[in-house]
Amino acid sequence: MLENWDSWTLGKVLTLFLTLGILMIWAQITVWHHRGKFHKWQMWIPVFALPFFALTSFLVVVFPFSWAGWLQTVMCIVVLLAGIYGGILHIGAIAKRTGGIRYENLQSGPPFVLPFTVAAFAMIQLLNLWY
Template identity: 35%
Template sequence: MWHGWPIERVLILFAGIAFALLAVQVTLFHSRQNFRHWAMWLPVIELPLFAVTAIVLSFYNAGWLRWVFALWMLMGVAGGVYGAYLHTVGVGQRVGGYGQSQNFLVGPPVILPLFMTALSALGLIALFWG
């Protein structure tokens, strides 16, 4: 079944599975914080859409679906950068701010939204590679 799949197709499938796993983690983290900021809902809604689109695209290569996936991935890149900004601000709002290294350990994870950015960029690379 996997024989003959180009690397681009495998990477899109990988990205879809990774988006699904990331969606679970982000939902757990944001629900633990009771969705205190409206932007916390964005990745909770986006990531499952990214996952389903990528997985379906890896099996059904339709032109319109490729455009939808490209738009989702552009949103993912931008949303991840915005999330990293919000998480960085959140670390600074904790007692002691940025001078307290412990805040980077127990505060909002600054790297997690950047993982969404990197995974979205991987999706774009895989989509436009061939």
Template identity: 35%
Template sequence: MWNAWSLDRVIFLFVGLAFLVIGVQVTISHYRQNFHHKAMWGPVLSAPFLCAVSVWLAFYPASWLLITFMVLMYVAVLEGFVGFYYHFHGVGLRVGGYTSRNFLVGPPVVLPLLYTAMGVLGLLAYYWR
């Protein structure tokens, strides 16, 4: 079965499953913080759509679904950059500012960049297919 799949379809599937796992982690983390900022809802609400469209596209490569996928991947990249800003800023708001301890116990600065990276990987698969 996998031998007949092109690389872009495999990446679409991988990106979808990655957004599923990342979405669970983001939901747990933001729920733990009681969604104290409205921007926290962005990745929580978009991750299921990113996952569903990516997996659906891997099995049913329709042209309208490709356009939807591309738009959603740009949204994911943007959300990741916005999240990086808020997480980095949140580390600085902690007592002691930008110390290594605050990077360890504060908001995870790398997780939004992972969200961005998955969006970029999806865009690479979209444009290089």
């Protein structure tokens, strides 16, 4: 069952877990942004970017060639920037709610931590690729 498991490095295993995590987060983001009726064009960014991030992550595991690594690097940078941008947008949306940035608005407003989590996943994968 675990034939050739020794050839699976920690980097490959971590990449697979990050891929699964990104796909789960992507599903949740898609549901929440659909509920928000995609009223801002920026809501489409993670819906389109995260599946490509997951695909390039999977390609790095299956085809560990330099072209796949560079493609994954580009996607990591895109997702990292998109996550930071999304986090700023979420905090801005919370600040516009009645009362501004208060605990109640943090609970009921857009999830301000989620975009930064996506950015953290991209940063972890960048570190995984290059170190």
